[in-house]
Amino acid sequence: MKNRFFLLSFFLLSLCLETIAQPPRQLVQVIVTPDKADWTYQKGEQAQFRIMVLKDNVALDGIDVKYSIGPEKMDAWEEKTITLKKGVATVKAKQFNEAGFLRCYASVEIDGKTYSSYATAGFTPDQIKPTTTLPSDFEQFWENAKGELANIPMKPVMTLMPERCTDKVDVYHVSIDNFRGKVYGILCKPKAEGKYPAILHVPGAGIRPYYGDVWSAERGIITFQIGIHGIPVNLDQKVYDNLSSGALGSYWATNMDDKNYYYFKRVYLGCVRAVDFIESLDCFNGEDIAVTGGSQGGALSIITAGLDSRIDYLIAFYPALCDLTGYLHGRAGGWPHMFRDGFTNKPEKVETSKYYDVVNFARFVKVPGWYSWGYNDDVCPPTSMYAAYNVITAPKELKIFPETQHWTFPEQHWAGYDWMYKKLQE
Template sequence: MGIVLPVSRASTDLAIDKLRRYAPAVAEPADFDRFWRTTLTAAAHVPALVDVRPEPTDLRLVDVWDVTFAGFDGEPVRAWYTRPADVPTPLPAVVEYPGYGRGRGLPGERLTWPVAGYAHLVVDNRGQAGRYGRGDTPDPHDAPGGPDPATRGILSPDTYHYRRLVTDAVRAVDAVRGLPGVDATRVVAVGNSQGGGLALAVAGLVDRLAALLVTAPFLCDVQRGIELTEASPYGEIARYLAVHREAEEAVRRTLSYVDGVTFARRATAPAHFGIGLRDDVCPPSTGFAAYNQYGAAAGSDGPAREMHTYPFNGHEGGEAVHVRRQLRWLDAVLRSTG
């Protein structure tokens, strides 16, 4: 286990020495494991892959396919599958989850992983596209809650938007393992912000994950997040409660079923984290809460993990510097296990 932490103080959250030790007792529902086992078992009754068709592009060094897979309740979810052109051998696969309000975008928007030699699946966020990026997957569910994705169906864990989104994220791994040209034994979950929260959920729910790369994760230590920042998406939940004061108990209960700290405790894959210490969107302490308890259910020191911090950066984190660290770390991890 390696930790790369400069001696610095976060301007928006706890001091770095406190962040290193921050491991809150996050509320964990007694039926947490049963809830997710039941949800995922129901989803698995439908074969994961629905449709895979070549996507014409102007890119000569990669091949792209338009993928549809069965997510929550068997509903179709869209994704782009990209891999280096003219490479016949099965490759490790990176499943990437975009951030809040983004979709899968257009083919060729995210080329880092295929250019680095990986098979790459970038997954649509159902019902979220149009804020910051394009997507094609609706969320055909309606339940009491607020108008934003973070508050949609929030009065019950059964109807919450993130129950569906987490299920889609897990099913994406099932789908990528069935795609041609993928080494199904070496699948990696990657995400930033909301995508980081979804990747953490995958690490806690999916067996035989090869590695996890997560930056600035959303949905970690959520109860603290909604109290600490006014920025969206946490701020959307706070603003909902500012109007619906009587809903606080129900909302807090729902959030406890999707907290990344609880998923992180159950994870077993080696993990690489990155956090900007001036992040006022996903406060640093909430990400450290997941990092400091990552793999705790496994006992001893848990799986290998690293944290990289950027003391003068916010939600953007280390950007290209951090991506370079991710590439080098993942290459070393897969070489050691493959």
């Protein structure tokens, strides 16, 4: 069991390099908690937040704490200072009358350093509705795009990476032709003869190398982990750093004025092309493909399942790109928050976003899915994620870990991957 935990922990760490790791513990801890154990209320209720400050695990007394309360990512309703009495302060928010999320921030200055934390209360989140709308030609747009892709020969190139192979798994760097470029990724496949299910790993935001999922391949599953930027995924880290600070610095906004040339068109079609590649493998069983990822990868998991009927299962952690137009309606929108800045709120950009918003792909998901996020996520606000999740009519399972921000507990990953493995190996 210890060995199993070590191997999976190493694998999960490599997969999560693109996301924010669980933050380290600080000398002073600011603790904010709602007065309901599941952090969830009904519309019209008043949330109450309890604030404590610990140093050396001892509650501090008689110190001043600044706090603010307001809807997530929006202007605060109130900002005040309160003094801890017997180590605790309790603040009550005004009624929250809509389906959504209310956040309480607290901060304290000790020895010249500021420490802070927050907690987020959900109000009837299963009733959150999207602000984005479905274009009348959405399905036709993507059918035409997939038709364009189908006319491009895949031309796969598989290069064995002996230094990454194990006694049970062969590892390859792969390139395949895609719409306007290539898709690169790391293929891990069992050495033993047989027919196997497959996992497509789609990436979180950023530009980086990838290492593949050897752990799952050693357990009898083909894995294909892809990048989205049309560049090899086995280069020196400095190459990706230079691209991140240069040509690809804000890739998510590139060509957003035109839905036909927006950056993510090639990305979404690249995920379909990755499924084409998996389907072409002699060792694939021809039946079972799961897609999974976190943040941007969570978004791409839902998008790929909505676009491609060959996907059988999806596992999405804190999906980005959900309900992007939320900010235009007075509430939080999804990463990358392009409409939070009025300069980007041009009508043509808003219109383009509708063709790429996770919400509109979620409407077409027809396969079982497992989803997980936290109420405290400040990168992918829960309001935006629920807006997408609530339109899914396929079998779905949502596991909320309220405290988590843009990271996951190991138990959270275990739950998702156990669900996926059981589905693939039933």
